[in-house]
Amino acid sequence: MTKIGLEIHCQLTKLESKLFCSCKADYREFEPNTNICPICMGIPGSLPLLNKIAVEKATLIAMALDCSTPDKIAFFRKNYFYPDLPKNFQITQLNAYGNTSIGWEGKILVGAVKIRIRRIQLEEDPGRLIYEGATEKTKLTLVDYNRAGTPLVEIVTEPDFETPHQVREFLNILSDLLENLNVSDPGLEGAMRADANVSIEGGSKVEIKNIGSFHDLEKAVHFEITRQQSLVERKIEIIQETRHWDDGRKITVSARTKEEEAEYRYHLEADIPWVRINDTTKNQLQTHMPESISSKKERYVSKYGITSQVADILSSDKYFSELFEKANNETNAKDIANMITTDIMGLLDTREKREMSKLEGDHISDLVEYIKSNKITRASAKLALDEVIKNGKQLSEIIEDLDLGHVSDETTLSDIITEILDEETKAVEDAKQNPDIVNFLVGKVMQKTRGKADPELTLSLLKKHLGIN
Ligand SMILES: [Zn+2]
Numbered sequence: 059m060t061k062i063g064l065e066i067h068c069q070l071t072k073l074e075s076k077l078f079c080s081c082k083a084d085y086r087e088f089e090p091n092t093n094i095c096p097i098c099m100g101i102p103g104s105l106p107l108l109n110k111i112a113v114e115k116a117t118l119i120a121m122a123l124d125c126s127t128p129d130k131i132a133f134f135r136k137n138y139f140y141p142d143l144p145k146n147f148q149i150t151q152l153n154a155y156g157n158t159s160i161g162w163e164g165k166i167l168v169g170a171v172k173i174r175i176r177r178i179q180l181e182e183d184p185g186r187l188i189y190e191g192a193t194e195k196t197k198l199t200l201v202d203y204n205r206a207g208t209p210l211v212e213i214v215t216e217p218d219f220e221t222p223h224q225v226r227e228f229l230n231i232l233s234d235l236l237e238n239l240n241v242s243d244p245g246l247e248g249a250m251r252a253d254a255n256v257s258i259e260g261g262s263k264v265e266i267k268n269i270g271s272f273h274d275l276e277k278a279v280h281f282e283i284t285r286q287q288s289l290v291e292r293k294i295e296i297i298q299e300t301r302h303w304d305d306g307r308k309i310t311v312s313a314r315t316k317e318e319e320a321e322y323r324y325h326l327e328a329d330i331p332w333v334r335i336n337d338t339t340k341n342q343l344q345t346h347m348p349e350s351i352s353s354k355k356e357r358y359v360s361k362y363g364i365t366s367q368v369a370d371i372l373s374s375d376k377y378f379s380e381l382f383e384k385a386n387n388e389t390n391a392k393d394i395a396n397m398i399t400t401d402i403m404g405l406l407d408t409r410e411k412r413e414m415s416k417l418e419g420d421h422i423s424d425l426v427e428y429i430k431s432n433k434i435t436r437a438s439a440k441l442a443l444d445e446v447i448k449n450g451k452q453l454s455e456i457i458e459d460l461d462l463g464h465v466s467d468e469t470t471l472s473d474i475i476t477e478i479l480d481e482e483t484k485a486v487e488d489a490k491q492n493p494d495i496v497n498f499l500v501g502k503v504m505q506k507t508r509g510k511a512d513p514e515l516t517l518s519l520l521k522k523h524l525g526i527n
Pocket residue numbers: 076079080081093094095096097098099207
């Protein structure tokens with residue numbers, strides 16, 4: 059039987075400052091080694107000061123994952139040397155004196171499968187090592203400490219996964235959940251990283267580290283299962299070890315034998331007192347917790363009559379569900395939801411495009427209303443949408459600027475049709491035998507009016523001109 063467990067590291071990217079100092083939590087825009095101070099560099103004599111909001115946000119995650127939460131938390135030093143860890147220890151949590159980490163014993167449902175959360179802890183991210191060229195062959199390694207001290211939540215699952223696909227699904231659900239809670243932006247480079255441990259048929263546990271994306275993690279777990287199965291078939295012992303994912307060769311490679319927890323010589327971080335999280339704080343967090351994705355989905359279905367499939371897509375994406383909420387959705391909610399999930403999601407399919415977009419909720423409700431009241435055709439609506447995304451102007455202004463107004467005036471349309479019938483003499487002949495040709499002529503009218511002609515009126519006028527029913 060295959061058993062897979064995960065350790066997910068998620069940065070609390072929505073915070074202002076690092077976990078124990080006032081350096082910026084968002085280190086990405088800084089020149090290397092400029093977002094640092096004596097505290098995150100661990101200069102002797104400096105004292106950490108715990109970020110209260112980080113504790114609250116981490117507790118929020120624990121609650122959202124159905125975890126038990128403690129009355130007081132403690133921090134521990136995990137001692138090890140690594141060049142990206144200037145203090146030679148990481149401040150983290152450990153359930154050594156009872157449960158004193160941020161949360162424990164939670165769960166996430168992946169379809170019908172329950173994945174148990176063993177523990178959630180709050181800790182600091184180390185710095186970053188930057189290699190020149192491939193990791194194994196590099197002659198030069200640079201260290202950037204800007205990231206050191208960034209608030210990180212580690213979520214450890216029980217080994218409840220049986221397939222790589224479940225792992226991928228779980229990470230998608232978790233990533234949507236964290237984004238919905240407004241604690242993290244998992245799409246940012248390095249904001250969400252995961253290690254996996256894999257064992258088969260009760261054998262030793264192998265940990266896979268160094269995986270950059272969910273897609274690669276799924277592949278790495280798949281590779282590791284196959285590798286272990288092959289060892290078992292050849293009666294070779296599987297050793298407990300840490301392996302790295304080699305992205306170039308798409309295989310896992312042995313890194314080092316895993317340290318036992320005892321080798322980290324954990325001890326209580328005496329520079330940070332135990333912190334009490336009282337019921338009032340917990341109640342406040344619970345009250346202000348953003349609506350969960352599942353209850354949002356239910357509300358979309360029951361209040362607006364949106365299909366379950368569309369509601370599922372819409373509710374799990376924070377950006378697009380907010381766009382939907384901001385649209386004037388008292389009427390036409392279903393059409394607004396459909397327009398977002400079919401047209402707009404395609405147009406705004408990258409983070410960059412969404413950041414640049416000037417599209418507001420009102421634009422979408424206006425556009426749907428314009429289509430419904432025959433002021434604009436669907437074809438023209440797409441052009442208008444492109445334009446709104448670019449410049450954010452009012453829809454009425456765009457329709458005028460681009461001359462996208464609906465052509466539904468009978469005389470104008472008749473004139474256009476007469477012109478086309480004169481040009482398309484062969485099609486006119488064929489149409490009398492084959493009614494499908496009429497659609498070809500409708501297409502010609504659309505072409506000539508750049509998609510602005512009312513399709514129904516065009517069809518009936520064409521039939522009239524051709525003398526067919
Ligand atoms: Zn600092």
